[in-house]
Amino acid sequence: MEEIGGYFHLELNRICNFSHYGGILLNSGRCSFEYILTQLSVKKIFLPFYTCEVVLEPILRRGIKYEFYGIDSNLEIQGRLKLGDGDYVLYTNYFGIKDHYVKQLANVYKSCLIIDNSQALFAERWMDIPTFYSPRKFVGLPDGGVAYCKKREEIELDFDKSYDRCEHLLSRYDRLASDGYSIFRMNSAKLKDQKMAYMSNLTKALIGNIDFTTVKNIRNSNFLYLHDRLSVSNKFDIGDINSFSCPMVYPYWSDDHTLRDRLIKNKIYVPTYWPNVMQWCTEDQLEYYLAKDIIPLPIDQRYNNKDLENIISIIRLR
Structure with missing residues (x-):
């Protein structure tokens, strides 16, 4: 019998315009990648040097061989990879701006391609290529991921629980980001080596509360605003x-190596994608400088033109 009465839960709206309800809803992006690996007969996977180290978690857990490949200054694969039987290629849709190149890769590697759309939540899946997403990179969620794979054998999984990973999301309303950053890091660390499970009911409810159409429109508008003013000085x-x-x-x-610290000092928090790359690579590899020098400027739905002008003014202080 279901419970009746008791205290209230969060009152969440039911907007439900999330475009990935048709995928397999899981507890993180990396577990979504692992789900895909369970559906394919992967003997070896090629992955870029320029990627987050967490992608190795499911690969190592599944005992799959792997090999790194290089990318060029356009964030595209150098040359053509030679694949054997059971070999696959993982490609990252970097910053969410490589949709067109993903389509080109699909024509080259076809069913041997896996797409990491963790940074491209709104990118469409292409030609039934196995693809995974990480919505919490775009909106305020404690966890969650989405997997798409043409082959979908039933896997017996538990449902995750997310209530103990939400403190940083709640504290953001009453405190500064800097005040809750340690909690954010702690909750993110809980996702490390996490057992694959279906998405929690709480995370699904939070997703249903978000107006993704507005999120997409504001992000695109903010991106164009920065691009209009910074493209001339942008080396990328x-x-x-x-x-x-x-x-x-x-x-x-930028050639301005003081810029990242200057932005952070002025409370514009920009991450480094990804520090592990500077350990995997040497200074004669392009990926080392991609990780070190590319600054991901925020364009998300919390900000308007006034906020963006603050970013631009700090960049032009040099």
């Missing part, structure tokens, strides 16, 4: 701005 070639659905950040590559 964004390419055709009509070739992608919705970016996660504005990738800004």
